[in-house]
Amino acid sequence: QVQLVESGGGLVQAGGSLRLSCAASGRAFSRYAMGWFRQAPGKEREFVAGVSWSGRNTYYADSVKGRFTISRDNAGNAVYLQMNSLKPEDTADYYCAAKYQRPGTNPQPMDAYQRQKEYDYWGQGTQVTVSS
Numbered sequence: 001q002v003q004l005v006e007s008g009g010g011l012v013q014a015g016g017s018l019r020l021s022c023a024a025s026g027r028a029f030s031r032y033a034m035g036w037f038r039q040a041p042g043k044e045r046e047f048v049a050g051v052s053w054s055g056r057n058t059y060y061a062d063s064v065k066g067r068f069t070i071s072r073d074n075a076g077n078a079v080y081l082q083m084n085s086l087k088p089e090d091t092a093d094y095y096c097a098a099k100y101q102r103p104g105t106n107p108q109p110m111d112a113y114q115r116q117k118e119y120d121y122w123g124q125g126t127q128v129t130v131s132s
Helices: none
Strands: 002-007 010-013 018-028 032-039 044-053 059-060 069-071 077-082 092-102 124-132
Touching: 002 092, 018 032, 018 092, 032 069, 032 077, 032 124, 044 069, 044 077, 059 069, 077 092
Parallel strands: 010 124
Antiparallel strands: 002 018, 018 077, 032 044, 032 092, 044 059, 069 077, 092 124
């Protein structure tokens, strides 16, 4: 069982930055690949970024590539999403999610991180609002 708690959301002006954190409790955090997703009002939840169990492989949606950075700290049981050059269209509730990934697993294609049904655990979300 893994519990996930997001933090770091808030209100920011366009062009600004935020750093989201996702604290994980439970066992064997390093056995899980992690993803960040977001859901804007009236829209479906979408993939934002993913990171492999080791942290060596990262994946990004085209809409955030070059602006967002995902990272993880396995010793600290946390995953982060650094968001720079924020735009009003980044406004959404942001969720972190965990899916089991056996250590030593070869790098997976990005679509393996995009499929929401593959994730075993989800946080409650943190709200990000970007004003123009």
